[in-house]
Amino acid sequence: MTTIAVKNLSKRFGAIRAVDDVSLTLEPGKIYGLLGRNGAGKTTLLNLMTKKLFPDCGEVTVDGRNIALHDAVLSQVYHMTDKNYFPSGLQVRTLFRWCPTFYPQFDLTYAESLAAKFALAQHSIPKQLSTGYSTILRAIMALASNAPVVLFDEPVLGLDAVHRDLLYRELIANYSQKPKTIVISTHLIDEVAEVLEDVIVLREGRIALQQPVEDLLEGVYAVAGATDKVNAFIAERTDIGSETLGGTTSAMVMSRLTSADRQAGEQLNLEFSRVTLQRVFIALTNQQGVLP
């Protein structure tokens, strides 16, 4: 099992701090969600983690070895990029055959069976594929790489609902059979929420939150009722986002719902509910959002 760690990593593009002093450790054998709004630094972070970009400062280590000094460890980390960087003119089948050169554990038979499942023609040319099939090709190569760490940047971009469903299932089956560290960077939070074990939220190049999904969802609740009653209730609690419609307000509170909270709320005729990962994400990353 392989551990990938990032320490005090920063990268600026002009005045923009794309990645700003990020430190994190990805434990082996977990599925992480890397979430953040457009421009939050997700792709830059993944590019830095696989030496496609050089950091201004900080370091990335794979099993303790700095990737800047040890090229060989990069074969342990497969990065499904957000674009096609493959040489032009090669057919898909040729591309598959080149993979073991860079990723020795690449499983050609598995790649071919995935191509058949997704109806990706192996004689096609990567550059000529539609957005969806271009994503499928890159996702197949990532799954078949058998690298101990696989980073997926937007693995469902342009995929229809049937292909997204198939991809999530293949990913889970692959992970079950050969446990590995998986990072999924995506904007489609609701549909991937149940696949993730931990979530990392980036905001303006910094880590806003890193937690097991279940703990996060246990540590947030929504409370709804008459606006004045809800306002009274949240006055002494951490409200991370409320919405009002007519005389009714729904607020999101960033703490575990205790029985004392419940009692206090029931006296005010308030109703409690759990919230989805996507709602928590929106609350934490919109402009008005207050970080806990």
Next chain:
Amino acid sequence: MEGDCHVLIDFRVDRPIFLQLAEAIEDDVLDGRYAEDGQIVSTTDLAVTLRINPATANKAISCLVDEGVIYKRRGVGMFMAQGARDRILKKRRERFRKDFVDPMLHEAAKLGIAEEDVIAMIKERGRVT
């Protein structure tokens, strides 16, 4: 039937996924879908079919193992324990009032339906089998 995946769930937001999965498997046991010592679907099949993290499926299974509903045989699979159905029935009956009767009375109070009208409705509806 043994080993078939019956558990097809549309997960709701109101409770943790692992609890909903554990309950769905319990429901299958209550419905008589598994025989005692009959094999239960693997956690991998559960995870892939339901599109959930395998750790979540494992957590659901661990709950059921702790409650004596299923047992594991290393390298073979998971099986329904002897007396599992009775254990689930006992637990669910204890929770019936809190889970079903209380919310119903709460809603009835909100709508101004009198207690005797609720009772009349239950009697009129008869027993669902």
